[in-house]
Amino acid sequence: MSSQQQFESVEKILSKLPPEDHQQIRNVLYGTHTTQLHLPDAETKARDYDLELVSCRFDSAQEQLRAPRVVRVGIFQNKLPLPPNSPIKDQRNALFKLAEKAIDTAATGGVNVFCLQEAWNMPFAFCTREKYPWCEYAESAEDGPTTAFLKELARRYNMVIISPILERDDVHGHTIWNTAVVIDNYGDYLGKHRKNHIPRVGDFNESTYYVEGNTGHPVFQTEFGKIGVNICYGRHHPLNWLMFGVNGAEIVFNPSATVGTLSEPLWGIEARNAAIANSYFTCAINRVGTEVFETEFTSGDGKPAHKDFGYFYGASYIAAPDGSRSTGLSRTRTGLLIAELDLNLCRQIRDHWNFQMTQRLDMYAESLSKAIKPDFVPQIIHKN
């Protein structure tokens, strides 16, 4: 199905309601009122580059001892600029060019921390189960061509950039990982995180290409706050979100690639629930559009072979620790979402709700230690 046949967004439909109705259910469905940012120059650029631009400001309270720690975050969702089977260098260069436009627009909009979508510099080809040419996209996290390209932009724009790529680890058996690289605002490599939870769902048995990450739950201390990256399928795992919070994350990015009728109702729920449960900001990023491959493949779902695995529905959004969320990017266009947020809100909400104080991690550390044993006996109450 093409983007033309897709509806644009939930928010666009909701805006057709009478104003009072719209306001009332928007309060329930989107939480605390957010405002748009005034970004005329970024809007001009976005128009020139044919990018959708959505913006949002989350409120926070003034404190006496801490100044606000206001940060602008940019998240980018995009279609492939070329067909999936285009030569690798052409595809990658076209994606570089597109990312540069997005990052330039983000810089004009004052963005401090920018995150691309999962495996952003390639087609999301794991449905094909073909190793070549796709494995050729894999590169060194530290000094591959993609990292080199983004280092230059990070330095130029004084921006932290998160770059989710396919990583080739030459030191350890030339293995491949699904990895997010973090580049700081001086253009230096800060570190990486490897996807913790690997899907084996329908088209997405990604363990054909890479397995469960071995980098724990790192939180990257940047000049613009402590950030973590929960890659794609990790959003279904509350413990993955939790550990980034335990390690001190204030913003957790969730670069993803997801399609279809089964995952879309989950999309607005999971990253937002994580923001609530862990009192941090979450940024959910999805691809957009359909990627049609040259060779057909099957999907283990009883259906005939086909050449695409569904429509990436975009709808990237940002959620705040108080449970409110931004308007999403559309379901149909390449676009940039810029949000202004005060990191102080995280601790304010922790103090308000007390979730961390009341979460009884000691009890769960013990419960889980028992649950993983082969002779674990679940706590089931039977009738005497």
Next chain:
Amino acid sequence: MSSQQQFESVEKILSKLPPEDHQQIRNVLYGTHTTQLHLPDAETKARDYDLELVSCRFDSAQEQLRAPRVVRVGIFQNKLPLPPNSPIKDQRNALFKLAEKAIDTAATGGVNVFCLQEAWNMPFAFCTREKYPWCEYAESAEDGPTTAFLKELARRYNMVIISPILERDDVHGHTIWNTAVVIDNYGDYLGKHRKNHIPRVGDFNESTYYVEGNTGHPVFQTEFGKIGVNICYGRHHPLNWLMFGVNGAEIVFNPSATVGTLSEPLWGIEARNAAIANSYFTCAINRVGTEVFETEFTSGDGKPAHKDFGYFYGASYIAAPDGSRSTGLSRTRTGLLIAELDLNLCRQIRDHWNFQMTQRLDMYAESLSKAIKPDFVPQIIHKN
């Protein structure tokens, strides 16, 4: 604010949209299409009793080796029939009468498992910080008057009944607990669960009355499936939900009492996220209406003393493991939601998404065991 000034429901507003728009965003916001049940006799009873009645059927797939395990669940949200400061026996008897109407209606609608709201047999008086008369509502879980009353109904209607009450534990220092009592469909006491996570949020510092539960995460084996009860504030804690799943729950009830603009945007997210993450059904139940007390109290929010602590917005709903959810009960009326579900869907969704197979509990058991130590060092990546 009275019920008259409140808007009825999100769904009612959405239904004003043009049909195609409505269908499209309903698919995203509510997931897989659900249908209403045909319950003419229950509808007649509900009308006679002045109860709202909402119904819903969740779909599942046919299997070759297992017959469908179809269960009807009923959840009940209600206003207080008398003012909060009415004599205890009057209030309790009026609530008994109301519950009997709801259970009678549920039985007519074929309900097998029925759950009442949190502390259902009393006003939600914990905001007052007064011990009397409220502590007098506490009673034995095993054989107090409320359990005795419901045992009779459970037997009469062949129905499992979950009864969240204030428990008085005479054996252990006459302590008070926030407890859910489970009565089986023969009218026998099956067991109890004590609320694991206790809020200290604004008006709700419930630890004035009771502390963190000591009953673990029991799952009750009934004739109609394995059920758990996550009481109120426990819905904010993903690990609480998780452990009921680890112990095998197929339906987890969340009897709650929550008000206000800060919690309402969270309401539709949390129990639904739990259904997704744990591949079970969740049933979220909230009170409805305003409870105005005779003595004023303050709420630690810088505002003057007042006699009510806000509007319980109802909106009880049921979510399925595939992330779909029912229409909610209204924000304004006492009502009963009946859902028909096939417990087989839990394992079908587990097999589809593989969340349990990929959740790496061993890693998290170790991570949490480290995180609880006083000398824990978070995994933070600094620049070299």
